[in-house]
Amino acid sequence: MVSGADLTRRFRIHTAKGRPMNSAGTVLQGYNNLSQYRKDTWSTLEEAAERLAVAAAADRPVDAHADRVSGLLERLNPIERYWAFPGPQAFQAGRRLFTAGKYTRFARAVASVSRALASDSFRNGIPWSVAAAITDTMDQSGSTTGTSTPQRPYFEVLVVEDMTEAQERALRQELRAWRRPDDEFIYEIVVVPSFEDAVIAARINFSLQACVIKRRFAQHSGRDMSAVAHFVDDRSPNDLMEHSVEERADLLGKALVGIRPELDLYLMTEITLEDVAGWLSHDFRRIFHSREGTLELHLSLLGGIEERYRSPFFNALQKYSHRPTGVFHALPISQGKSIVNSHWIKDMIDFYGLDIFLAETSATCGGLDSLLEPTGPLREAQDLAARTFGSRQTFFATNGTSTANKIVCQALVQPGDIVLVDRNCHQSHHYGLMLSGAHVIYLDAYPLNEYSMYGAVPLRSIKAQLLELRRAGKLDRVKMLMLTNCTFDGMVYDAERVMQECLAIKPDLVFLWDEAWFAFARFHPVYRPRTGMHSAGSLLGKLRDPQYRKVFAAWNEQIKDATDAELLDTRLIPDPARARVRVYATQSTHKTLTSLRQGSMIHVFDQDFGQKVEENFHEAYMAHTSTSPNYQILASLDLGRRQAALEGFELVQKQVEYAMRLRDAVDNHPLLRKYMRCLTTADLIPAEFRPSGIGQPLRSGLKNMQLAWRSDEFALDPCRVTISIGATGIDGDTFKREYLMDRHGVQINKTSRNSVLFMTNIGTTRSSVAYLIEVLVKIARELDEKVTDMSLAERAAHEHAVRRLTSSSAPLPDFSSFHDAFRPSPADDPGPGPATPEGDVRRAFFLSYDDSLCEYLMPELIQEKLDRGVDVVSATYVTPYPPGFPVLVPGQKFSRQILDYMNSLDTSEVHGLRADRGYRVYIDKALEIAREARDGASSRKVTNDGVPDYSASDFQDS
Template sequence: MTEHLRAYNSLWQVRSDSWCRLEEAADRLTRPTTTGELREKYIDICRELLERLSTLEPYWAYPGWPQFARISRLFASGNYDKFAQTLVRINRALTTESYRTGDVDNAGADELDMFPSDPRRLEEPSPQRDRPYFEVLVVEKMTEDQERALRNEVRKWRRPDDEFVYELVVVSSGDEALIAARLNVNLQAAVIRRRFSHQSTRDLSTLSEFVDTGVSHDLADHQSPEERAQILAVSLSNLRPELDLYLMTEIDVEDIAGRLGKYFRRVFHAREGMLELHLSILQGVEARYRTPFFSALKQYSHRPTGVFHALPISQGKSIVNSHWIKDMVGFYGLDVFMAETSATCGGLDSLLEPTGPLREAQQLAAQAYGSRHTYFVTNGTSTANKIVTQALVAPGDIVLLDRNCHQSHHYGMMMAGANVVYLEAYPLNDYSMYGAVSLREIKSKLLALKRAGKLDRVKMMSLTNCTFDGVVYDVQRVMEECLAIKPDLVFLWDEAWFAFARFHPVYRTRTAMASARALREKLQDADCKRHYEEYLAAGNPETASDEALLERRLIPDPARARVRVYATQSTHKTLTALRQGSMIHVFDQDFDQKVAEPFHEAYMAHTSTSPNYQILASLDLGRRQVALEGVELVQRQIENAMQLRDAIDNHPLLSKYMRCLRTSDLIPESFRPSAIEQPLRSGLRNMMAAWDQDEFVLDPSRITLFIGNTGYDGDTFKRQQLMDRYGIQINKTSRNSVLFMTNIGTTRSSVAFLVEVLVSIARELDENISEMSLGEREHFERAVHRLTKQPVPLPDFSGFHPAFLDHSGTEPTPEGDVRPAFYLSYDDTNCEYLSGEQIDERLDAGIDIVSATFVTPYPPGFPVLVPGQVFSREILQFMRDLDTPEIHGYLPNFGYRVYTEKAIEIVAESVGLPLNGHRSGVRAAPESQKPGKKKPTKRSGTESNLPEVGHAELLGQQHPGDAVTVSPPGE
């Protein structure tokens, strides 16, 4: 049994599969042909499966412990026919989820209900109301008779007009309550009563992964029922913050409500509150179920209107009267167009100035995601990143930025006029990808800026969490140590691919909003001041060397540190929302005083005055979904990923040509103090240990498949094999790997299909290799050797040209001003095109070559060059070694777009740099140097002539804080 319960991520599937196998074994047991040893074999199988399920079933309402006990008695008494019949009904109810009607006694009895819900039925009006189902945890020691009486009492309170229906899960101890909260995703509320024990009398050895011994000890040490209830409530809230918690007590209810009310939604007197409790439970779920904007939009779509405004498509009028595009209604459905409007009244709202249902929808989203403020964005996280950057960063501010972040951040820096310090992530040369930015790298850059006297200008740091390849930061620790150096530093965490993480108890600890709240609470705790004083006593950080500070864990001053955290999320990428639906989450202590107005202006600047209401409604609905079933969906997402890993690595043919990269492959040992090589496959306790201790961890839902032994590079494997032949869509590839991501919509069937496809590819490859000629075999082996044994070194950021650096301060620092470097290229006379060979020649002559554009190869998808950056031989070699047909910012027929030497000389002179290579590295080109190619372009308006404009106007440079004018392109 332990083998089947070995991993947290597969336990639900163990339960589901065990019920299916038990039904199959019972059916074989009752066949007339099953006799003798065969009969004994199936009896043993049934006994083993019943024993396995006996450890799990106490934590679900269906089939529930009483019904499971009846099944066990039927088996023990030898009534195998009745045993098998009952199993057929139970397993059908579990498979089709027909038990969710609330009629658990008759669930699965309908022979016609053989399949789960059919998506086509969603478009048909239901003859009877389909009420959502959930389960409520009750924590109290009860006899079987008392439990039965309680269930019957709750069912009597049901009314036909109730919006929801629920059943009870009863446990007797605190440790079992936490197990139930981990395992049972149907739970939406928990009722804690006075009489519960701290430790179960059941044997929980097979569930030891889920037992929180620390909480059990705390409960044992406190004798007061109210103290024990508080401890359990805090533990449940940390584990499942979405659960509504209720307390039922028998004495001093008024006093207890005053002392413990903040931990519970309501406190009831045990003898008086059953009906109120029932109604409160329904009301609590209804509060999360509400979708203010979606409901308002749906109501609007049913109203007759006369449109004498914009949007001819409103209510489908320009379509239904058309002779040529009526098939549009047939494909999309009429309701989509009935809800199309440009009105902000009539029960609707304005995205730019929300005061009604949109504002309420965003407030509900803030509750669900744990932020102080949440804002909906209808044109993707690219825009969300620009909004946050513009709201926080002024020209001349210094920003620390992950070089491998999404291009929207780079453009945001350019638009804001920030001076950018690029942070280097650790390289994974074997797989042609970067990891994440180490804390040591971050601290070293902050300390260097402090030495140079520029710390007051450092405004923000932006990192991607998690990275595209699944590397996750220790978010709270990063912020703590940075605030020890710069107490008011603002953090922007790009969680575009990590929106789902909020809804898993292990993931949640490394999200921006959860970490911000935890850090805020920590800084407010009385012990924090004492710890900080002990930290100072161990060595004053103001007098310590930088090397000592890099090695030391830094602690912020709780009296000075400000928690200012922003997260941008592509809801549409990992949760349910229409394309481009994104959110901005804010946990900023200084937001109302310092940011509210500029944030509003930035939001207005980047948000359309004609937002898509369908996107906004989908964000509202997506929030409802994760608030009520996010835990279940994310858990299944992880389970599917683990099943995919096992299916690939345990398959003899697949493992010959491909393998799933492990945590130890993608995260160097120096960043993993837990020393757990595969925390994803070694149980919940190891996974939690790694996520608690390691600087970086790996997202289990991302599977990087190393395919070097196939001889295919990543892009070819993606396009020619997966997409063109089988229609399998993936996003990220590298030279020798492809990335698969499970999401909340992934099913076990889709995982099985992917495994089937991979086996087909491997089988075909195996056959082709066996039939290759000697020449073909040699060619194949060279390809494999190149992909597996010849890694392409990843280049570091080569640095900005001195003309775009800030030369103030006591020491040189690496921040560059991307804005003038970007706009300088708007005048074509400043630019030329050079091939790689021509750049090599000029580098040989000692001439700096400066990029005029962003150059981003896909894969791997990070900018190798940004405007103002100097070329290096490492960069050129990396670009030559890449196996990718898509490079943004590079034209094969022309080469790289770079600045002319004359343009760089003028810029260098304007900022006071000496020419001829003394400081800037700029020197005149030899007469024999071949001129670069010019790309023919057409540009509207009058072309600027660089020598005829002032240097400051050319660069768009003024003193920090002044208005910035760029010419070209204009004001």
């Protein structure tokens, strides 16, 4: 029998500073969520228990096996209370079997738990017991043998109250008694006694979907929390117990919403409900009296899940697809009729299945809806999406975020409006601004010359540009700031701070956050505060807080005489009486959540949407949206929202976990380390933007990650694993095409001159990560053998390639400037301030439609002209892949820096550059025409808002 002291000693052997360790005392690598660590520990315990049972049955020494089992049990002991299966009581019953030396029975029970966790079969809702497991009445999946129960979605409910084991058992039995065979869902409860335990459970137990807060709970756990310290941030209010019982419940509710906003919260109290309901936070769905029993609570728990589970458009389409119809309309493929009777394309049904064609329809009635004028299930689906993603309105898009960006741009920007945009943005922004007639100011992101990629736009640069426009008297024309959050390479803005400081200068500035690759971020408590929609809601809450008004008044008094130079170094806050929160986010659901290709969403949090934007938005939406949208895409968006609302937290946590496993595998493998290295936060974000000073936030625990993401100007998405491959001597594009895709079928999107980017997503599995590691090791091994066998000449060539790829290339070029012909006329400049850099991309773009005004020049001829001081102006977008952003836009002047950079690129794919003819540029006559058209339009035609209006005639020969 093992004493309590022995167990404590063994537990200390297996832990260090709260980080899980293996039996040799080495810190376990790769674990960043406790759920995965728990499952793996149960799997290890199964194997250890089996060895112990076999040794005992054979009458061999068991001490070593018993020590190992004891250590594993002590790893699990402090964390099992946070899950309903197998439950703390069953866990302790199993431990008693071990302590009593009943090793065979113990091994059977452990195997039953381990297999049920691995297969998720515990979700079938069949009560599990140690007795059933050890008497072999549990089948191999963990279910009771011979029991057939329809699979229903399973969830767990957190109950927060300090109760005895008997009270907990009684509550569980009472709630189980209300179950009915026709219930759509099934659940079990997890009981914790304190604020601290509740917060931890919400962070680590993905199955939790609801929380019932009762009156009697403590502040602190009262147990040793070191085992979970690495995985959670267990902070709680210092003065919690000084508040009333109901105030403590409210504070706990707010804490849980901050971690898991999707959780349904319920309060059970014993005082007058009417008194509590009047002031309690809106975060609670219902309040119940403790003496009224649990039936209504049970029904409310199921109803809350049903509300999130609804997928109104998918259900309507599914129902419609099984109705017999007569189609006397377009779409011959409707209900598969053009395929079923075909002699030649029946294999289409074999491949896709019949249901996808049964659901093909062009109907906007009969239970369905119109995307352009939704009033039924589609509108309901979009409303549910708005609630899930924290927006005020959400619109579905069926042609990707490229179209979504153009819709927002056209809805908000008029010709002549000034828009600030990251030059290193997606091409859809460039085309959207061109179509809307915006006067564009391109902002430069900080360069990472060593890896031939850009970071993000420093806030100081944005503030400097806004202040410059204010000095020039043009701030009233500034309409929007467009930024990519997060960037392709994983740089994430502090969205709330950016908006806060910009609104202090321009109170009605509109923000468009391109979150094409960031839709998943809403469902992780660390990511969420840096998303556009959450930041908008948080900022509006601050502006409406009476205390904030006092803070602003004091701050405003302090800086009233500050110069612009001083304001650049000051943390600015907006005037709550003037600032308007106007935020848009476009997200590619199909890129990081579940949707068919091209499924995207536009999220709106705009205080002025109904008054200023709604009609224009509708027109822009009509202009860019097909009148024959793909209903399969729309239905998949509805289902993707459902999945995100119910299991987004779990899936994103696993996504992060697998990314860190990949990082650890690359950085700790001796052969991979020789040729590859995962770039860290410190590599990709300069120290000046990281006041926390933490170079690898996630690897140093959740608390450090939270600190970095709260305080640093930019954070790095850990799910973007950029691997430097310069030491291989193989450029990124070749590594992607020849080594990853052609040889091993590994697909990636992004490379640079000397790096490749791997991204985990909610569909990534441990097996796919293992396969990638296997592929990388195979490539490294082949390369190692090849280098070993090289001749002297071959080795010299290889070493030259390595030096070229591991040294900085030509510096990444900043945006040069627009040519004067495409800048505003001096007559249009209303103020005495300096000239500002905006340019009219639309005039420059459409001028090139007259081919007689353009010519092609090879780089050498352009260089000669630049040497003579002659301007050379691009007539088109020039975009190399990689890195995939326009180096030149229509109307932009060439520079020596741009030519040097283009000449240093290894990529063969450059849009806007013809290998046989060179770059398409404007001739001198075109620039004269553009200047005359600009000046003529300025003197002749003015719109109602004082902005020059241009028409096609302004681009013709004079």
